[in-house]
Each structure stands twice: as structure tokens, then as C-alpha cells.
Amino acid sequence: MFRRPAARGESTVTEAEPERIPEPAVSVVIEDPAIESKNLSVWYRRKQAIKDVSLRIPRRKTTAIIGPSGCGKSTYLRAINRMNDTILGCRTTGEMLVEKEDAYGPNVDPVLLRRKIGLIFQKPNPFPKSVFRNIAFGIQLHYRANSGELEGIVKSALEQANLWDEVKDRLDESALGLSGGQQQRLCIARALAIEPEFLLMDEPCSALDPVATAKIEDLMFELRKEVTIVIVTHNMQQAARVADYTAFMYLGRLVEFNRTRDLFEKPREELTENYITGRFG
Amino acid sequence: MRPKSLRVRKAKEAAYLAGFVLAVLAALAVLGVLLWSIVAQAWPQLRWSLLTNYPLTDSTRVSEAGYASAIVGTLWVVGLTLALSLPLGIGAGIYLEEYARQSRISRVLQAGVTNLAGVPSVVFGLLGLALFVRAFGLGKVVLAASLTLTILVFPYVVITTREAIRAVPQSIRDGSLALGATKWQTIRKQVLPAAAPGLLTGSIIAAARAMGETAPLIVLGSIPLMQFLPWGPDSLFVVMPVQIYAYFKTGPAWHGVAAAGMVILLLILFAVNGAAVVLRNRLQRQRW
Numbered sequence: 241m242f243r244r245p246a247a248r249g250e251s252t253v254t255e256a257e258p259e260r261i262p263e264p265a266v267s268v269v270i271e272d273p274a275i276e277s278k279n280l281s282v283w284y285r286r287k288q289a290i291k292d293v294s295l296r297i298p299r300r301k302t303t304a305i306i307g308p309s310g311c312g313k314s315t316y317l318r319a320i321n322r323m324n325d326t327i328l329g330c331r332t333t334g335e336m337l338v339e340k341e342d343a344y345g346p347n348v349d350p351v352l353l354r355r356k357i358g359l360i361f362q363k364p365n366p367f368p369k370s371v372f373r374n375i376a377f378g379i380q381l382h383y384r385a386n387s388g389e390l391e392g393i394v395k396s397a398l399e400q401a402n403l404w405d406e407v408k409d410r411l412d413e414s415a416l417g418l419s420g421g422q423q424q425r426l427c428i429a430r431a432l433a434i435e436p437e438f439l440l441m442d443e444p445c446s447a448l449d450p451v452a453t454a455k456i457e458d459l460m461f462e463l464r465k466e467v468t469i470v471i472v473t474h475n476m477q478q479a480a481r482v483a484d485y486t487a488f489m490y491l492g493r494l495v496e497f498n499r500t501r502d503l504f505e506k507p508r509e510e511l512t513e514n515y516i517t518g519r520f521g
Numbered sequence: 522m523r524p525k526s527l528r529v530r531k532a533k534e535a536a537y538l539a540g541f542v543l544a545v546l547a548a549l550a551v552l553g554v555l556l557w558s559i560v561a562q563a564w565p566q567l568r569w570s571l572l573t574n575y576p577l578t579d580s581t582r583v584s585e586a587g588y589a590s591a592i593v594g595t596l597w598v599v600g601l602t603l604a605l606s607l608p609l610g611i612g613a614g615i616y617l618e619e620y621a622r623q624s625r626i627s628r629v630l631q632a633g634v635t636n637l638a639g640v641p642s643v644v645f646g647l648l649g650l651a652l653f654v655r656a657f658g659l660g661k662v663v664l665a666a667s668l669t670l671t672i673l674v675f676p677y678v679v680i681t682t683r684e685a686i687r688a689v690p691q692s693i694r695d696g697s698l699a700l701g702a703t704k705w706q707t708i709r710k711q712v713l714p715a716a717a718p719g720l721l722t723g724s725i726i727a728a729a730r731a732m733g734e735t736a737p738l739i740v741l742g743s744i745p746l747m748q749f750l751p752w753g754p755d756s757l758f759v760v761m762p763v764q765i766y767a768y769f770k771t772g773p774a775w776h777g778v779a780a781a782g783m784v785i786l787l788l789i790l791f792a793v794n795g796a797a798v799v800l801r802n803r804l805q806r807q808r809w
Contacts, residue, residue: 323699328623355701365692368715377710378700427696434700 261292264494265508268485273337274299274438274468275320280334282315282324289315291492292334297485302460302469304483304500306476308515312492313472314362317440319343320470321357322350338438355382357438358431358467363447364423366415366430371407374415374426378434393433401429402459421452428459439463441471445478457482476516480504488512559787563780571781575748576764578771586778588785590747591764594663595732595789597751598760601667602674602731607724609671610678617679618686619708638676645673646737654741661742664754669737674727681726685719686712717804725797729790735762761786 273296282290290312297303305313315324322343324330336343343353367374375394379385385393394411398404403425407418415426424444431439441460445453460469460482473479479486479500486500488511496503496512507513514520566584574587613634621627649669659665689712697707713720743759745767751758765782768775 321699323695326695326698351701351703353701354699359699361692361695361699363692365690365696367693367696367711377697381700381702381706381710430696430700 261493264294265496265498265512267496267498267502267508270296270298270485272299273297274339275470276335276337277316277319278335278337280316280319280332280336282312282319282333283331284327285329289492290319293489293492293494295487295494295497297468297470299468300465301484302464302471302482303485303487304479305470305472305487305489306474306479306515307489307495308520309474311489313489314442316489317442317470317472318359320438320440321354321359323354323359325350355434356436357440358428358434358436360424360427360431360439360441360444362443364420364427366418366423366426368414368416370412371415371418371426372411375430375433378430382434397429397433398426400432400463401425402455402462403429419452421448421455424448424452424456425459428456432463436467438468438470441469443472443474446474453478476504488515490515556787559780559783562777563784564777566777566781567784571778571785576746576759576767578746580772580774583774583778586768586775588761588764588782590750591759591761591782592785592789593750594743594747594758595760595786597663597753597756598666598670598738598758599728599731601663601754602670603724603728605667606671606674606678606727606731610675610723610727611682611720613675614679614682614686615708615713618683619704619712634676634679637672638680641736642673642734643736643740645669646740648672649737649741660755661744661757662755663751663758666738666741666743666758666760667754669741670731670734673734673737674730677730678723678727681723682716682720685716685723688719689715714804718801721797721801721804725794728793728797732786732790732793733762735766738763739766761789 275297277293277295280290280293280295281288293312293316295316305316307313318324319332319336320338320343324332332344338353338357341348343350367377369377372394375397376385376390379390379393395404398407403422406422407426410417415423418426424447428439428444445456448456457478460471463469464484471479471482483500485497486503487497488495488503488507488509490511496507496509498508503512504516507516568584570585571587572592573589574585575589576591577583577586617627617631617634621630646669649665649672653659653665653668654661657665659668693711693715694707697711698704702710738760743763744757745759745764747757747759761782765779765786768782769779
């Protein structure tokens, strides 16, 4: 159950030799962060994908990570719940504090870590099972539940993901028969069913049409009061719409972090400005 | 640049298509001739008593000869072989595909398994005779035959298991792991159900292989004139291919009976295949 790191753009290719990393422009201080990385670096074999990223992510807010392809934003997201562990040859250094505890510490079991940190993938990946079993799967991983309890949780998770009305008559049909947008909301419902404290979203709308995208964004808006959301996106309008805070990454390092509006209206770094005005990326 | 002629390109397409159709027809023709010649030879001897009578060598009573002991022996030997080889082979396939890191040891293991598939089957017969029959002292019994055939079909089960598991998209494993599933929960609840049709194909290959093997079982000491039904793993035994071979060797008068045995063997094979297809369809429905 491992794979080779996906071939990314050569922009991440850097030999592991000492390199001066410019200080990021961080204009806002996050007190009591839910997630905090300290000098986090991630390597795929000898290629460094993340360079010394220190970032504080606020609790029960939505934080967007933007940047051009290959800037390491997805890698950073997957470092939070240790999904990078499944990639052969991937190595992580530095600290990733999730609620003050280092996710890579000796006492942390990635299985328990992932249980409280939901992850939504770029391409909707429902299991080849019924709609009902897709949601029930996560619950049954962690609990012995009777069918009454299961039905209750499945219903409330689907309601929370604004999907219940569309699928209540086809709970026993294959989830693969749903539309792309419905599949993605099913994946969100699946994650919500086990009541995560965090929701990581890896370009969740890049495979969806504008209507389906709007539904997911509405959902994120509703959820942000309850869970800490981190969304990776290459769609800057999306970041501006849904995120309270935004981080801009480039070539594996953090360039700038600020309140979303401030970052887009008065970027401090030239790189950030060039990116958000569409001069590259 | 000179444009390529569309006529030439289309002519090439037609020529290749014709070649492929011809290849399929050639294969079908061989199968047809084989079936026809077997059935034509077997026709005078096809009778229900083939299933219930015991083997004979008396040439005046050819029409009373049967396969009762060989049919029961084949079912015992193949059944026990599957019971042993499927858990072993699927387990090894899961280990190699899901757990084994790409270390040197695991690569040596994989090469070993693949090479095992290329060993002539008679060698397994000699191994079985030396190891199971003599060293373990099992004697020339069903269990010794099944253990030998288990080694023989093991690589096929491993290879088909690995292919079936590899065909399951990584995104399903990721989705499961991201919900906090352990590796085993992911394998048991997502990977294996998704791979089930492929695993079943491996089982059919294993069954067909075990059913048709003759050489290792002759070496092992299958007795072609058995006058009783094998009763279990510790019983002496005869299997269909060995019995067919024995009849064939007895003389031209027995060729019809031998051909009839082949028809029976083919029918058993079709039945096993059919059962597997039904099971596979049901599994695919149950996935949602």
C-alpha cells in the first residue's frame, strides 16, 4: 500500500543542500492555533517538496493555502494528517503540532490522528458500495453500532452535507451512480460522520462544475463554525470567497500569510502580488 | 512534411483487423476439432453407468467400465487443494502487494514465486513423493496429492491475487486510511471486496490446473484400478486424468471409454467454471 511520489513540476526539484530560505511575510498573529507547523520540511526521496514552513492555523476558521502547481500546498495538507506516510520514500522533519501535540511524535498513532482529521480529496473517491455503506464505513471502523444508531448517524451526516434530500430514496444504490458534485458531498458527509475536529480539503472543487462548486462552498461556510477547515486551492476567487485566512506558498516555502482580504488587497511580497494578479501560475 | 495517405492507413487497419479475426478463428477451430473428435470417439460409450461403475481391464466388458472412483477422487483432491492453496496463495499475494516494502528480500521472494510457475509439473510429483509420501509418511493418499498440487497451483493463485489487488484504485485505499482505518481494515473491507471478482478468477485457474494434472499424480502413486470410493484425505485415490490415461494405455478397444472420461472431466470443469461465474455475478451485485 504505497506508491511512488507523483511526478510534479520540476519547480520542486532541489538538491538537499543548505539553502537560505527567505523569511515569510506573516502579518497576523494567531493566538492559540489549532494547527501549528514549526520548520516543517518534507522530502520525496532527495527532492524537497516543503522547505521549513512555519505556519499557525486558527481554530474553527477556514484557512486557504494557495500557490501554483508544485508549490507543495497539497504535500503540506497531507503532512497534517500524515497521509504522506503512505508514500514510499517520503520523509518529514520539523514539527506539526495538532492541538499542541506533534503529529510525528512517538506517542501519536496516525490511525487515531486521521480519525479526528477528515481529508477530502481532489477527485471524489466514494467507495464502490451503496450510499449508506459509504457513510456507515467510517463509523464501523471505530464503533460497534447497531442498525438504529447507524441509520441515525448516516441521516444526520447526509443532512449536514446538504445531501440527504437528494439521496434519501437511493441509500441502497451504488454511490458511483451519483453525480460528481454529489459524490464529493458524500465524501464530506463520510468524513463528518465520525465527527472530526478538522477538515482538510485538497482542491475539492477542481473536478466539479460551477453549480456543484457553489454547493460545496455553501457547505464549507456552514461548517466553519464547527470545524477547523484547511483548503488547498488553485482557484483564487474561491480562496477569497471561503477563507478567513490565506497562506501563499511558492516553490515549497511559505511566502505570505494574512487575513484573506488583506492578503488579496495589499500583499506585502512582490511574489504574492504577481501570483494573485495572474502574472504567473 | 508529406501527408500520409488515408487510403494506406485504412488498408493497414483492415489488414490488421483481418489478422486478429483469423487468430481468433484459428483458436476456435482447434477447440472445435478437439471437442468434435473427443465426442465422436466417446459417443458409443456415453452412458450413465460411466458415473457409477468401477474401472475394469477385462476387454470383453468394455461397456461396463466406469469412472466412479476417479470422479470422487478428483472431487476430493481438487477440493482439498483449493482449501489449502487459496488461503495460502491469497495470503501471500496480500503480503507481497500490500505489506512488503520493495526490499531486496521481497524482490527475491517475488522472483521465486514467479519461477515456481515455470517448473515442470512432474518435478512437483517427485518432490511430493519424496516429501509428503515418504518423509512425512503420509502414504499415497489424497492429502499427499493435494499438498503436491497446492505447491503446483500456489504461484498462479499468488500472481492472480496480486493482479486483482493492484487493479484496485489507490484512491479507495486513501479514502479509507483518511477515515482512520488501519491497513488491515482497509484491506479487509475495501481492497478485498473490490478485488473479489479477480480473486475468483484465480481460483478457477487453480481448480482447472489441479483438475487436469496427470504427471505428478502418476509419480505420486495414484492407483488406476480402484474398486472403492475414496473416503477422505487419508484414503488411497485415483483421479480422472490418471484413469483416462490408464484406459487409453490398455488398448484400442478402450479408446472410447477414455474419450468418454475426457467428456466427463470437461463437464466437471464447465460446472466449476459456471459456479464461479454465478458467484462472481452475485459478488458484484452485493458490492452495493
